[in-house]
Amino acid sequence: SNSGILELRQAIAAHLERLYGARYEARSEILVTVGVSEALYLALAATLDPGDEVIVPTPCFVAYQPEIILAGGTPVPLATRVEDAFQVSASDVERLITARTKALLIGYPNNPTGAVASRETLMAVLRLAEKHDLMVISDEIYDRLVYGTQHVCFATLPGAFKRTLTLGGFSKDYAMTGWRIGFALGPEDLLGAMRKIHQNLIMSAPTTGQEAALAAFT
Numbered sequence: 001s002n003s004g005i006l007e008l009r010q011a012i013a014a015h016l017e018r019l020y021g022a023r024y025e026a027r028s029e030i031l032v033t034v035g036v037s038e039a040l041y042l043a044l045a046a047t048l049d050p051g052d053e054v055i056v057p058t059p060c061f062v063a064y065q066p067e068i069i070l071a072g073g074t075p076v077p078l079a080t081r082v083e084d085a086f087q088v089s090a091s092d093v094e095r096l097i098t099a100r101t102k103a104l105l106i107g108y109p110n111n112p113t114g115a116v117a118s119r120e121t122l123m124a125v126l127r128l129a130e131k132h133d134l135m136v137i138s139d140e141i142y143d144r145l146v147y148g149t150q151h152v153c154f155a156t157l158p159g160a161f162k163r164t165l166t167l168g169g170f171s172k173d174y175a176m177t178g179w180r181i182g183f184a185l186g187p188e189d190l191l192g193a194m195r196k197i198h199q200n201l202i203m204s205a206p207t208t209g210q211e212a213a214l215a216a217f218t
Contacts, residue, residue, distance in 0.1 A: 002199035004032025004183070005210045011217045012168075012183055019143075020153035022166070028188045031195055032205045032213075036141045036169045036182035037063055038198070040105075043137055043165050043184065044071035046193040052102040054137075057088045061111045061139070073102070086115035090124035094132075103135040104128075109142035109151065119152050126157050136164045141182070144173040155185070162187055174216040179209040 003009065009026040016022040024030050033039040040063070044054070050072045056064050058077045065075035076096050080086040088106060104125065108117035129136050138154040155164040169182030184194060198204075
């Protein structure tokens with residue numbers, strides 16, 4: 001399947017529900033990808049028109065801004081500060097919003113700072129996204145590498161599901177970096193658009209890697 005082995009998609013759905021209470025339909029709301037990097041590119045390519053802007057809190061993963069450019073968009077960096085524990089400020093985000101702003105790309109737990117976003121921070125971001133009708137791309141690849149606190153899955157916040165794409169994978173949680181298996185979770189219409197690009201771009205994620213990912217869960 002272009003979407004990924006069904007048993008793996010079902011296992012991903014069960015995993016997210018068990019950890020965070022997130023509910024995804026395995027057949028239509030989950031796409032297995034070649035790492036999170038492909039999942040992010042698919043999301044951007046499926047949603048951005050030329051010149052659309054994506055706000056990106058920094059410091060961030062090195063590929064975020066280049067991937068936005070490759071998809072035809074314009075990255076708009078937003079500096080976060082050590083004195084604020086690298087939390088995103090909704091007021092700072094709002095100052096950067098223009099008529100071309102399409103999405104907000106956040107990555108918590110964060111690479112490279114290690115910051116973990118509080119529920120209060122994420123709720124403020126959600127309210128802002130609702131106010132301006134923005135998509136939120138939430139890269140949660142480091143979700144299990146948290147210590148002394150709890151990771152909050154953005155899509156589980158009240159009202160967040162319909163505008164949120166959640167990205168995750170096996171590279172960090174299961175030390176499977178070279179296997180290149182990630183996943184995207186979100187509303188059916190968005191996942192359907194991403195699947196069209198995915199199936200024509202690379203066909204499917206490596207089957208051997210998918211089998212290994214399924215073994216990681218079991």
